[in-house]
Amino acid sequence: MEPVRKKQLIEATLEVMAEVGYHGTTISLISKRAGLSSGIISHYFGDKQGLIEATMRHLLDALKITQRIDDPLERIDFIIENNFSQTQGASSATNTWFNFWALSLHNEGLHRLQCINHKRLERNLAFSYRKLLKPEQVKNAASSTAALIDGYWLRYSMGSVGNGDFSEAVARCKQYVRDLVAQYGR
Known part of the structure; x- marks a missing residue:
């Protein structure tokens, strides 16, 4: 119970x-x-x-990768889609995320969770980028992709673009990944 x-x-x-x-x-x-x-x-x-x-x-558990995805590009696509999923984009989750980000600036426990989330996202992206990019590009690609995901999520969640429909944000993030792979791929 x-x-x-x-x-x-x-x-x-x-x-x-x-x-x-x-x-x-x-x-x-x-x-x-x-x-x-x-x-x-x-x-x-x-x-x-x-x-x-x-x-x-x-909310953080909902972002965990729970399935095995061997193809690195498919894995990055899954990470992007998961961050823009209905669970993360629902108004209750959105408002909680906004509160969480604001509170984490002044609350040690929430700040720790925010750092864990940030590091997990970058680690998961870097894991896949290692198979796609030259080694010297991996860290920057993971960091930039994570920032792009966060930025688009914020813009689309606030309704300044997309009216809560994340499909364009997902497409833009995926295109960014493909552009990186085309430019810096092995």
Whole structure:
């Protein structure tokens, strides 16, 4: 029952943060949304901060590569698509990511999670780029691709372009990768 309740609380946290932001999010609002007592949050997560960190880990887990993809270009495509997936682009996830990024500037636990996410993305990209590019190009390609993913995700999520439709952002990121491979490939 514990995993089910934790999932309910994490989903409720995503919804509440999407509606009222981090500062408006309270244990009471989360527990009401989840249909559970507020004491259960303390029992499972310690406090609001523990629940927020668990919610961020939930979003980060959705970005993990869970399948084996041998072709390096297909693997990079998967990473790009996964970062622009419906899960990451849903309004509740989007608002939580915005809060997460802002809070990570001042919160050690969230900053640590942000660093883990950033390093994981670059490591995963570099792993595939090593098979596609000259060695001296790998680090820059991974870093630039990660920045491109983050930048397009931010622009498209804020609605300044694309109206929440990530298909153009995905296509542009994939084209960038192909251009890199054409220019610096082995």
